[in-house]
Amino acid sequence: MKVKGVRFLLIGIECSRNKGTAAILKSTVQTLKNYFENALFKAVTPWPNRDKLNCKGIEFSDDLLSKLRLFKIRKESDDFDIVIDLHGDTISEDYGILTVFGFFYNIVSYKLLAKKAYVIYAQSLGPFNNPISRLLAKFCLNKVDLLIIREKITENYLKMLGIRNYFLGADPAFLLKTASKENIKEILKNEDIRASQGSIIGINVSQHIYDLLKDAGRHMDYIMMNAKLIDKLIETYDVNILLIPHVLNNVHDDYSIAKKVYSKIKNKNLVNVIEGDYTPEEVKGIIGLCDLFIGARMHAVIASTSQCIPSVGIAYSHKMHGIIGELLGLDEYIIDIDDLNYDILHEKTMKAWENRERIKKHLEKVIPEVKRKALKNGELVRELCDSLKIT
Incomplete structure (x- = not known):
């Protein structure tokens, strides 16, 4: 029996120029619609006016808490029944200890003051190395009503905190639909x-990776190693190259990095940079044209592997290792940012190319189960609502 009329507040997300977070949001909403009739969805984002143009059927508002209306939250919470936290991987010290304080702020506001059910929906959590962040994380995670994680490395972090009440699901973006072939043909035109x-x-190059390497003085190495790899691939295999941005905003603009790489390539006649700003479904469709994919954004690699495309991933945190490496069984094709150089990028790419048929067959076996796990996320939310009599 489906629950009717539940009002969901979705936080920790945007739906415009970050195709990964947009894929999470759209796939989560679609999954929940499978289990909840007449459900209403409101997403809290920094740019509601822009985001509503890219995600139809979802109401958008600015952050209820960003205007420091903490003690008005109980009154403002009448508009929703349950909070779905979609922060992805930011409840972690990887982005600084302030993100853990942000999680604490959300728990105090939505769970303790507004007294709403709170769900951590298929996230990667940790690490929590600082004693303060460990204390805050443990306090907050013990307060949530449903904790769904998306890979086993997070499970280890939870065990270190003494957290036992969780479910191992899968990233919702594995369920993202792909734009039609006609739509993709029009985009190519x-x-x-x-x-x-x-x-x-x-190939998806990432400004986030570029910025992380810049701190170590290696950012130009990143540009040059990708350009050199592209020329090598063209000269060795006579392939066409698509440079596909996955995040397009002022802070992390993959397009600008793709253009830097393009400027250093010798064989430009066989290389194209995707110029437009497309929906996540359209970007997934473009990625679907590829015979091999190299991604520095995890959700770009989810877009490829969910279509059983052999892929190489560049990891700056444990989420790529946990999801693409361990869950999908492609760990030998993951390069950690600390190890990234031309030689290892070339080696992993050539190995993936030579083994592409074997990798594709492997993905065809494992992806259906991963998608079932992603659907299970929605079933767990339904069971929670049934138990709490949220209708």
């Missing part, structure tokens, strides 16, 4: 990319 008989290798 608008991008002035001609259909080719040759193989296509897609």
Whole structure:
């Protein structure tokens, strides 16, 4: 029996220029719709006016808490029944200890003051190395009504905190739909990319990786190693290259990094940079054209592997290792940012290319189970609402 009329507040997300977080939001809403009739969805984002243009059927508002209306939250909470936290991987010291304080603020506001059911929905959590962040994380995680994680490395962090009440699910973006072939053909036409008989290798370069390497003085190495790899792939295999941005905003703009890489490539005639700003479904469809994919954004790699495309991932945190490496069984094709250089990038890419048929068959076996786990997330939320009589 489906629950009717539940009002969901979705936090920790945006739905415009970050295709990964947009994929999480859209897939979560679609999954919950499978279990809840007439459900209403409100997403709290920094840019509601922009986001509502990209995600139809979802109401958007600015952050209830960003205006320091903490002690008005109980009155303002009449508009929703349950909070779905979609922060993904930011409840962690990887982004600084302030993100853990942000989680504490959300728990105090929505759970303790507003007294609403609170769900951590398929996230990667940790690490929590600082004693204060460990204390806050343990306090907050023990307050949530439902804790769903998406990989086993997070499970180890939870065990270190003494947290036992959790479920191991999967990232909702594995369920993201793909734009139609006709839509993708129109995009290629608008991008002035001609259909080719040759193989296509897609590459997603990331400004976040670039910025992390910049702190170590290695940012130009990142540009040059990708340009060198592209020339090597073209000269060795006569392939076409698509540079596919996955985040397009002022802070982390993959497009600008793709253009930097493009400027250093010798064989530009076989390389195209995707110029437009497309929906996550459309970007997934573009990625679906590829015979091999190299991604520095985890959700770009989820877009490829969910279509059983052999992939190489660049990891800056444990989420890539836990999801693409361990859950999908592709750990030998993951490169940690601390180890990243041209030689290892070249080695992993060539190995993936040579083994691409074997990798594809492997993904065809494991992806259906991963998608079932992602659907289970919604079933767990339904069971929670039934137990709390949220209707």
